[in-house]
Amino acid sequence: xxxxxxxxxxxxxxxxxxxxxxxxxxxxxxxxxxxxxxxxxxxxxxxxxxxxxxxxxxxxxxxxxxxxxxxxxxxxxxxxxxxxxxxxxxxxxxxxxxxxxxxxxxxxxxxxxxxxxxxxxxxxxxxxxxxxxxxxxxxxxxxxxxxxxxxxxxxxxxxxxxxxxxxxxxxxxxxxxxxxxxxxxxxxxxxxxxxxxxxxxxxxxxxxxxxxxxxxxxxxxxxxxxxxxxxxxxxxxxxxxxxx
Amino acid sequence: xxxxxxxxxxxxxxxxxxxxxxxxxxxxxxxxxxxxxxxxxxxxxxxxxxxxxxxxxxxxxxxxxxxxxxxxxxxxxxxxxxxxxxxxxxxxxxxxxxxxxxxxxxxxxxxxxxxxxxxxxxxxxxxxxxxxxxxxxxxxxxxxxxxxxxxxxxxxxxxxxxxxxxxxxxxxxxxxxxxxxxxxxxxxxxxxxxxxxxxxxxxxxxxxxxxxxxxxxxxxxxxxxxxxxxxxxxxxxxxxxxxx
Numbered sequence: 206x207x208x209x210x211x212x213x214x215x216x217x218x219x220x221x222x223x224x225x226x227x228x229x230x231x232x233x234x235x236x237x238x239x240x241x242x243x244x245x246x247x248x249x250x251x252x253x254x255x256x257x258x259x260x261x262x263x264x265x266x267x268x269x270x271x272x273x274x275x276x277x278x279x280x281x282x283x284x285x286x287x288x289x290x291x292x293x294x295x296x297x298x299x300x301x302x303x304x305x306x307x308x309x310x311x312x313x314x315x316x317x318x319x320x321x322x323x324x325x326x327x328x329x330x331x332x333x334x335x336x337x338x339x340x341x342x343x344x345x346x347x348x349x350x351x352x353x354x355x356x357x358x359x360x361x362x363x364x365x366x367x368x369x370x371x372x373x374x375x376x377x378x379x380x381x382x383x384x385x386x387x388x389x390x391x392x393x394x395x396x397x398x399x400x401x402x403x404x405x406x407x408x409x410x411x412x413x414x415x416x417x418x419x420x421x422x423x424x425x426x427x428x429x430x431x432x433x434x435x436x437x438x439x440x441x442x443x444x445x446x447x448x449x
Numbered sequence: 450x451x452x453x454x455x456x457x458x459x460x461x462x463x464x465x466x467x468x469x470x471x472x473x474x475x476x477x478x479x480x481x482x483x484x485x486x487x488x489x490x491x492x493x494x495x496x497x498x499x500x501x502x503x504x505x506x507x508x509x510x511x512x513x514x515x516x517x518x519x520x521x522x523x524x525x526x527x528x529x530x531x532x533x534x535x536x537x538x539x540x541x542x543x544x545x546x547x548x549x550x551x552x553x554x555x556x557x558x559x560x561x562x563x564x565x566x567x568x569x570x571x572x573x574x575x576x577x578x579x580x581x582x583x584x585x586x587x588x589x590x591x592x593x594x595x596x597x598x599x600x601x602x603x604x605x606x607x608x609x610x611x612x613x614x615x616x617x618x619x620x621x622x623x624x625x626x627x628x629x630x631x632x633x634x635x636x637x638x639x640x641x642x643x644x645x646x647x648x649x650x651x652x653x654x655x656x657x658x659x660x661x662x663x664x665x666x667x668x669x670x671x672x673x674x675x676x677x678x679x680x681x682x683x684x685x686x687x688x689x690x691x692x693x
Contacts, residue, residue, distance in 0.1 A: 429589045431588075434681075438681075448671075
């Protein structure tokens with residue numbers, strides 16, 4: 206089933222105004238035929254089961270059959286604070302963490318980040334938001350994860366500490382597990398911050414600063430994950446615990 | 450800390466015969482200095498804390514300081530039966546599932562697999578085994594996951610059904626969760642089979658055949674994962690449950 210996010214203003218009682226870009230995707234890329242069922246999403250949690258019609262070979266309309274809640278939204282909003290890294294790896298993190306159910310991604314610059322300046326990512330935001338949108342459509346999310354502008358480590362520590370629970374994934378934490386922290390929380394928690402470091406990990410000073418600000422250090426298990434694996438594992442496991 | 454798998458015959462009471470390829474990696478790629486601590490692994494679960502010495506600029510020996518069990522091995526052997534797919538994606542699955550703790554990977558050809566013939570992968574096995582070895586060294590595994598020759602779907606269904614529990618990850622299964630199946634098992638299960646389909650999913654006939662052979666269909670959650678995400682998520686979540 207093909208899914209497309211559209212602006213809420215494009216949705217009327219019985220029909221959807223298909224934006225040009227989406228129409229061209231339906232017609233030229235996917236080559237969907239008259240009468241094909243598709244789903245439109247308003248990025249506010251609603252899904253519109255629809256059927257497409259061709260008024261002429263170049264003009265498509267969409268008739269709404271049924272409105273319902275989108276099913277793919279997580280029970281808890283997970284914000285992932287993640288070290289900025291090389292483009293390919295970062296884009297992979299965006300795509301996979303969207304599938305895993307992340308609600309917000311906040312790139313940050315830490316002591317050992319490979320990318321050191323926020324200007325390094327100028328011009329990439331549009332491309333990255335497209336990745337988030339397409340991954341959300343593909344996996345059946347009801348809304349597209351938000352992408353924040355990059356923060357410094359200090360800003361990130363402060364911002365993330367405001368969540369119901371803030372978890373600092375750290376390879377030097379050998380005892381405290383995600384399960385231990387999350388199991389008691391599951392029915393009462395509406396938002397969680399996760400922080401995952403860059404390739405070289407966090408420094409001891411960074412871990413101390415985060416702990417002072419209220420973050421709980423946590424281990425993701427006894428195997429040492431690469432940063433991108435840690436990112437997806439932390440989101441998958443957090444929502445696995447909280448969506449019980 | 451750098452880790453290297455070596456053949457068990459290379460390990461003596463107080464020293465390790467460093468194979469030429471590893472020696473050249475230590476000398477030329479990593480440029481490790483006299484006295485650097487490294488770890489050797491025998492692929493049978495033992496780890497040897499060692500120190501490297503240069504007898505001359507081109508000759509390296511390794512002195513064993515301590516022998517201990519490798520910590521990164523999972524408590525339960527997970528075999529992943531996975532649809533063959535394009536090279537880049539398949540190699541990603543090999544690397545990430547090794548980090549996640551898989552013990553064996555069995556490529557298979559299903560009705561909707563992108564690759565249709567086992568001859569398509571001739572010559573790739575050596576490259577793939579190298580990926581498994583390097584990922585194991587990086588993440589601290591005590592042994593390298595095994596890579597099987599590709600099987601047909603029918604062969605895979607039969608082979609995998611012999612495990613203590615065989616789980617068929619299926620997007621059309623909406624009820625039965627991994628937790629429901631795995632929670633009662635955790636202390637008594639020594640091996641699990643996981644089956645993950647190709648990009649187009651499994652056919653209804655394939656799901657029926659697997660169920661007849663004793664596989665339990667299972668959902669990985671309400672979001673629809675791409676095949677590579679399903680592969681890593683299934684291994685991460687299975688070991689999360691079984692390594693309680």
